[in-house]
Amino acid sequence: xxxxxxxxxxxxxxxxxxxxxxxxxxxxxxxxxxxxxxxxxxxxxxxxxxxxxxxxxxxxxxxxxxxxxxxxxxxxxxxxxxxxxxxxxxxxxxxxxxxxxxxxxxxxxxxxxxxxxxxxxxxxxxxxxxxxxxxxxxxxxxxxxxxxxxxxxxx
Amino acid sequence: xxxxxxxxxxxxxxxxxxxxxxxxxxxxxxxxxxxxxxxxxxxxxxxxxxxxxxxxxxxxxxxxxxxxxxxxxxxxxxxxxxxxxxxxxxxxxxxxxxxxxxxxxxxxxxxxxxxxxxxxxxxxxxxxxxxxxxxxxxxxxxxxxxxxxxxxxxxxxxxxxxxxxxxxxxxxxxxxxxxxxxxxxxxxxxxxxxxxxxxxxxxxxxxxxxxxxxxxxxxxxxxxxxxxxxxxxxxxxxxxxxxxxxxxxxxxxxxxxxxxxxxxxxxxxxxxxxxxxxxxxxxxxxxxxxxxxxxxxxxxxxxxxxxxxxxxxxxxxxxxxxxxxxxxxxxxxxxxxxxxxxxxxxxxxxxxxxxxxxxxxxxxxxxxxxxxxxxxxxxxxxxxxxxxxxxxxxxxxxxxxxxxxxxxxxxxxxxxxxxxxxxxxxxxxxxxxxxxxxxxxxxxxxxxxxxxxxxxxxxxxxxxxxxxxxxxxxxxxxxxxxxxxxxxxxxxxxxxxxxxxxxxxxxxxxxxxxxxx
Numbered sequence: 001x002x003x004x005x006x007x008x009x010x011x012x013x014x015x016x017x018x019x020x021x022x023x024x025x026x027x028x029x030x031x032x033x034x035x036x037x038x039x040x041x042x043x044x045x046x047x048x049x050x051x052x053x054x055x056x057x058x059x060x061x062x063x064x065x066x067x068x069x070x071x072x073x074x075x076x077x078x079x080x081x082x083x084x085x086x087x088x089x090x091x092x093x094x095x096x097x098x099x100x101x102x103x104x105x106x107x108x109x110x111x112x113x114x115x116x117x118x119x120x121x122x123x124x125x126x127x128x129x130x131x132x133x134x135x136x137x138x139x140x141x142x143x144x145x146x147x148x149x150x151x152x153x154x155x
Numbered sequence: 156x157x158x159x160x161x162x163x164x165x166x167x168x169x170x171x172x173x174x175x176x177x178x179x180x181x182x183x184x185x186x187x188x189x190x191x192x193x194x195x196x197x198x199x200x201x202x203x204x205x206x207x208x209x210x211x212x213x214x215x216x217x218x219x220x221x222x223x224x225x226x227x228x229x230x231x232x233x234x235x236x237x238x239x240x241x242x243x244x245x246x247x248x249x250x251x252x253x254x255x256x257x258x259x260x261x262x263x264x265x266x267x268x269x270x271x272x273x274x275x276x277x278x279x280x281x282x283x284x285x286x287x288x289x290x291x292x293x294x295x296x297x298x299x300x301x302x303x304x305x306x307x308x309x310x311x312x313x314x315x316x317x318x319x320x321x322x323x324x325x326x327x328x329x330x331x332x333x334x335x336x337x338x339x340x341x342x343x344x345x346x347x348x349x350x351x352x353x354x355x356x357x358x359x360x361x362x363x364x365x366x367x368x369x370x371x372x373x374x375x376x377x378x379x380x381x382x383x384x385x386x387x388x389x390x391x392x393x394x395x396x397x398x399x400x401x402x403x404x405x406x407x408x409x410x411x412x413x414x415x416x417x418x419x420x421x422x423x424x425x426x427x428x429x430x431x432x433x434x435x436x437x438x439x440x441x442x443x444x445x446x447x448x449x450x451x452x453x454x455x456x457x458x459x460x461x462x463x464x465x466x467x468x469x470x471x472x473x474x475x476x477x478x479x480x481x482x483x484x485x486x487x488x489x490x491x492x493x494x495x496x497x498x499x500x501x502x503x504x505x506x507x508x509x510x511x512x513x514x515x516x517x518x519x520x521x522x523x524x525x526x527x528x529x530x531x532x533x534x535x536x537x538x539x540x541x542x543x544x545x546x547x548x549x550x551x552x553x554x555x556x557x558x559x560x561x562x563x564x565x566x567x568x569x570x571x572x573x574x575x576x577x578x579x580x581x582x583x584x585x586x587x588x589x590x591x592x593x594x595x596x597x598x599x600x601x602x603x604x605x606x607x608x609x610x611x612x613x614x615x616x617x618x619x620x621x622x623x624x625x626x627x628x629x630x631x632x633x634x635x636x637x638x639x640x641x642x643x644x645x646x647x648x649x650x651x652x653x654x655x656x657x658x659x660x661x662x663x664x665x666x667x668x669x670x671x672x
Contacts, residue, residue, distance in 0.1 A: 022417065024437030029379070029420055050437070063439040063596075064420035066379055082341030083536055086586070087499035087574045088527070120423060120540075120590065122380050123344040124167050125498035125572065126202035126505050135382055139170035 007039040016049045024050055024060055028067060037068035072115035073108040075153040078132040081118045084125035093129055093146050094118075100150055114153040157190045158236050159211040163266065165198035165351050166383040167344065172223060173206035179224035180208065183231050191236075197352015199266035200506025201253055209248055212238040218245040253522065258484065259508050260476075260492050261468045262345075265352035271390055273398055276355040282400070284474030288363045289406050296367040297323055300470055303478035304490030309335050309426075309463030310538065310567040310643070312489075312556045315470065318460060321450035323368040325458035330370035332361050332412075333435065333454055333461045336377040336384070337419050337426035340539025342498040342570030345506060346464035349494075350377065350384035353468075354391035358401065358414060360467030363474050364460050365412040373414040374454065376431050379421055388416050423540075423594035427642045428461040430596055441596045442642040463568070465494060486512030489555040497523045499572035500532070509554075516550030519573055530575040534659065536583075538567025540590050541647035543654035544583065563654060565647070580659035585613045587651035591636075591644060601636045602645025608632060609652065616663050626665065629656070 015034055019026040024046060031042045038061050047057045061067050079094055094105075097116060101109055105118040124130035127139035133149050162168075162177040177193050184191040199207060204220035208230075217238035219230060226243060233239045245251050259265075268275035276282070288296050301316020322330060334357065338346040350357060361373045377385050392414050395401040403411045417435055419425050425434045429443035432454050453459025462470075469491060473481045481491045489511035495518060497504045502524030519525070519532055526532045534544045543564035545552065552558050559566045574583075588609035595602045609632055616625045633649035640646040660666045 022415065023435070025420060025434060026417060026437075029418055032420075060437065060439055064422050066419075066421035083540060083583070083586070084342045084498040084570075084572045086583075087572055087578070119380060119421070120594075121339055121341045121343075122166075123338060123347040123384075124170050125342045125344055125496070125570070126200075127167055127171050127205065128499060130170060132380075132382075137166045137170035137383070139167065 005035050007035055007041065009041065009045070012039075012042060012045055016045055020049055024052065024057065025064075028057075028061055028064075032067050036071045070108070073112045073153075075114045075134055076117060076132075077114055077149060077153070078117045078119040078122075080120065080122050080124070080128070080130045082121040082125075084121070085129040088128040089142075090129035093141060093143065096143055097146055097150070100147065111154075114150065157192050159192050159194055160236075161194045161196050161209040161211070161216065162206060163198040164195035164270070164383075165205075165348060166381070167202055167348070168198050168205040168207070169383070171205050171221065175224045176206040176208060176222045176227065179227040183227050187231060189231075189236070194269050196268060197265040197270050198348055198506075199248070199254060200262065200348060201251065201503070202505040203503050204245060207245075210236055210238060214238065214247070216248045218248040218251060219243045220245060253503060253505070253507070256522070257508050258492050258510055260472045260481070261356075261465060261494055262349070262353070262506065262508050263472075264356070265348060268353070270352050270354055270387055271394065273355065273394055273400075276353075280475060281355055282359055284471040285359050285362055285366075285406075288366050288474045289409070293323060293367050293369060296363065296474065299478045300367070300473060303473040303481040304485065304488070305466065305469050305473060305481065306489065306556065307463060308465035308469065308493070308568065309428075310340075310565065312566075315462065315466055318450055318462070319364060319367050321448065322370075322458045322460045325451050327458045329372070329455075329457045330368055331454040331457055331459040332364045332368070332370045332373040333432065333449075333459055334361055334373065334375040334467060335426065335428060335431055335461055335463050336375050336381075337431060338381075338464070338568065339378060339423040339426045340541075340568050340570050342536065342572035343496050343539060343568045344498070345494040345496050345569060347381050347384045348506060349464055349468055350381070351387045354388050355395065356468045356471055357388070357464055358391060358395050360469075360471035361414060362401070362405065362412055363470055364462070364467060366410065368458070368460055370460070371411050371413070373412060374435055375414060375416045376419060376425070376435055377416055378419040378426075385416060385418055392416065423590075424596045424642070424644050427644065430642070431461065432459070439596070441598050442644075444641055465569075484510035486510070486553055486555045487557055489557070493554065493566070493569050495554065496570045497573070498570060500526045500528055500575050501573045502527050511553070511555050513554050514550065515545060515552045515554065515571075516547075518554065518571060519550065523571075523573060526573060526575040528575045528577075530577065532573045533576040533578055534574045534580060534583075536572045536574070536651065537570070538565040539570050540587060541565070541643055541650060542567050542570075543650040544580065544658065545654070546658040548658075563657075564650065580655040580662040581613065581617050584652045584655035584663075585610055585617075587648055587655075588613060591648040595644060599640045599645050601639035602648070605632055605636045605645070606648065609636075609648075613652075613663075616665075619664055622664065626656070626663075
């Protein structure tokens with residue numbers, strides 16, 4: 001949960017001030033974490049605080065997979081698509097998840113219940129296939145586990 | 156007497172229910188009014204047994220696993236607090252065959268101690284390495300690491316002693332120690348386990364490196380996909396600061412060294428050391444041309460040691476126990492032990508730390524127990540997404556940097572991903588190109604564009620379009636990627652592609668369909 005926090009410039013400024021000394025990546029990561037995405041005003045805010053151009057900040061923001069342009073749904077399912085998970089049927093689970101949710105990776109269901117994301121390796125390769133559901137690790141996944149995570153998200 | 160029960164807090168154990176098992180144990184003890192202390196440890200790395208619960212008995216620790224919450228009442232009923240027999244009992248932890256066969260140097264404490272207890276760390280030999288390093292001249296520390304034969308565990312296998320020496324000799328006031336904890340290779344998890352299970356060891360190793368080269372600032376760049384490792388590492392850094400093991404007054408205020416942890420943001424290429432440095436500087440993770448080497452001009456242009464988590468951890472062990480002890484183990488020019496990570500379709504996946512020299516076949520069939528699916532293992536990808544696929548006919552390859560290179564592969568960061576005979580190797584080759592396209596930093600044309608073209612060419616081969624000409628084109632493309640890219644992403648993507656094509660041509664429709672394996 002907690003991904004759905006509306007943009008609040010004052011809060012954002014506090015975050016920027018707190019992370020300022022640790023560099024742009026830390027600033028953007030903290031804003032992305034707090035608001036679930038990088039709000040369009042976040043770019044300008046970060047640029048000003050770090051004395052960079054908006055273009056430079058946009059360049060960094062668009063480089064990293066973690067930074068979202070749109071706010072996610074109430075829940076985020078990050079399914080691993082890397083080789084170890086492939087070897088244990090991860091591709092089939094990916095097909096199942098997209099079919100059950102009716103969306104592709106990087107998309108959010110129309111009811112905003114869940115955002116489905118692809119991730120390449122969670123370091124849970126000895127208990128593949130694996131996923132992060134709202135930041136919590138889940139492994140040895142099978143079709144039932146995927147269905148119950150989706151059901152939980154839709155509650 | 157309060158009974159001690161150990162349950163891992165490792166993300167891999169939590170992912171299969173360790174938190175629920177720990178809660179069920181606490182609840183059952185409360186109901187039975189038995190006083191217990193649940194100690195959350197790292198993982199032993201025997202993942203097929205996770206959640207692995209251990210009980211302290213007068214005869215040592217006894218293990219039970221895998222434990223589901225519904226198993227807990229039965230455990231209490233059978234008297235597991237005294238190490239009683241149970242369907243899930245594994246006997247004395249130390250005598251579990253898969254553990255007994257290992258030579259745990261780097262991972263000696265992982266799974267044994269409470270990772271955030273500095274007392275535990277010191278009671279089990281922690282800070283012995285730094286204590287010894289403080290009695291030596293910086294030059295002697297470097298010599299010791301060099302003499303151990305330790306090579307970079309991130310994947311490149313560069314001699315650590317030479318890297319430290321170059322940084323020590325580089326001119327410059329501000330030097331940096333950077334830890335590469337951007338463990339992005341699929342099939343690898345040793346860095347994560349170590350940071351979650353024995354974080355002070357990494358802090359100690361980095362502190363020793365700082366002492367050796369004269370650095371006062373350290374950075375751990377940890378991937379964002381590892382939230383548990385980040386939290387544990389940050390907590391350990393805070394504890395170390397409070398104990399003056401980091402900060403302005405380390406070692407009776409004789410020197411200053413502090414560490415900051417920077418989280419990545421989901422970019423695989425940031426595991427390449429120069430892209431990582433760019434990322435720490437708050438830029439796009441774009442690879443730098445070398446020279447200059449990071450040892451001369453690294454983070455913010457200053458002399459910088461960039462090493463992997465396991466390298467720093469091994470260095471701490473070497474300082475504590477001696478270079479000769481470490482160097483005595485190994486094979487050829489690969490000295491010491493390697494924490495090998497067995498992953499994917501295996502019965503017994505997990506961490507297996509062993510001296511170099513064990514064969515790939517022993518690791519997969521014997522230690523790993525063969526495929527979890529019960530089918531034959533057909534291919535093993537060694538060294539992550541940039542590593543080659545090994546067929547069974549190469550299972551006699553000894554685990555050694557040079558032996559793997561000789562067979563067009565790499566050991567990389569020590570990951571092995573097994574696939575059973577349902578695998579489609581043309582699909583795996585296509586994925587390698589697809590992954591390269593997705594993660595390319597965009598700097599080198601062969602990697603940025605060649606990877607996209609590679610996916611298309613493989614598609615055409617599989618469809619049977621002008622097959623021979625397209626195979627020639629794919630080989631040519633791989634040569635261009637290999638020689639025309641600055642870093643390993645573009646340079647090594649040909650390994651999985653070409654190994655799949657060479658060893659499994661039938662999957663590309665190139666040879667008559669052979670009976671698989």
